[in-house]
Amino acid sequence: MPLLVVYNPVSGDGSGGALFKEHVLPLLKEKNVTPDRVEETTAPGHAGTLVADFLATVPDGTDAVSVILGSGDGTLHELINALNSLPSSKPLPRINLALVPCGTANALYASLFPPTPDDDPVQSRLKSVNAFLSSSPHTVPLNLAVTVLSGGPGGQSKPRQVSISAVVASTALHASILHDSEALRASDPSMERFKTAAMQNITRWYAASVKLFPREGAGFVEVFDPAAQAFVPHEASTEDDPIVDLAGPFAYFLSTVNVDRLEPKFRIAPRGRDVLAPEGKSAALDVVIVRPMRDPSYEMESEEARAKFAGKAGAVLGAAYQDGAHVNLRYDEIGKIVAEGTGPTVVEYIRCGGWEWEPDDIDERAHFVCADGDILTIPSGGKAKCTAATPMSDNTGFALYA
């Protein structure tokens, strides 16, 4: 099978180049595997061009190629989107990726290979390459979340903006954090910059209305029930009307695909890996929502109410770092967050096939959408629709060596 090696030398702390030269390439040599090309990206967007150029060289009718990719999630996002926008003159082969985590967060890699306390710093980064090199390599299909922005001046005639995620599509607090943390990247390349940006945004609420759609073949939108420790049909999703409508304001709205975590310890969608179970189910998005109005002590929106709720939003994010415990949190009668009881859940943890987010025109920040770290802006009067997609067959799309 054709093999391309690509790495981004500036991802994360910039250690990718050394890792490839000292470990990845020697390991391939030791196993007598000779890549057709070894490339280092030289600029944003370059990874997509390198893979597209490589695909142009493989013989017509090639079923699959392998790509060893050293980067974070952002470079993978670029690559998927670049290939998606290629003119479709000939069908692309299946692209089997061996991931080498070189980025800041490496959500996809950390979800595929959850870290353990006795991980060796180098070997722990070579697990997907070792899976590729094994005598019977196993791959898992990569599901995708396709976000389409529509509306705004020009209406129907305006080209729609599309972004494809392999990890996350979000609005509200997470999109604001990613928007602001980009400005902090130069001064703080570590994950701390996400916490700094979180503190800058934790008191905001976002005005929007949301629709949730069932996954294909499921019939219902599902919601996580902490008592059952399982997803159950959402009470507002019926056979006659399976679409769930949610009113704002929203503090948090984030969907994941393929992953259960966004950083090695931040398990924001703790059941997110279940949907990859190889039982032929359709792709799904796990959506994590926090709406302040579920709090029994909720008051009309005011600066004071938002400041008061910020502590609760912070508690949710903190519990996500405790192995995803936030999905079990509830309110007691006076709005205190507790781990037991029968009160309303603080988080609405949803499993669905897609969502639509329509921001209120006056709320500028509710117009941000984050797709794997890329920030898109919904045009005024428009909305974002995100849908889960799965590879159509074994000969198309992306898969990961695992």
Ligand SMILES: Nc1ncnc2c1ncn2[C@@H]1O[C@H](COP(=O)(O)OP(=O)(O)OP(=O)(O)O)[C@@H](O)[C@H]1O
């Ligand atoms: N040679 C280069 N010089 C500058 N930027 C580059 C180069 N090659 C790739 N890039 C850009 O680097 C950006 C960051 O890369 P990547 O997402 O892989 O790492 P990260 O942001 O540190 O990790 P993560 O997404 O896991 O947090 C990408 O958006 C990509 O466009």
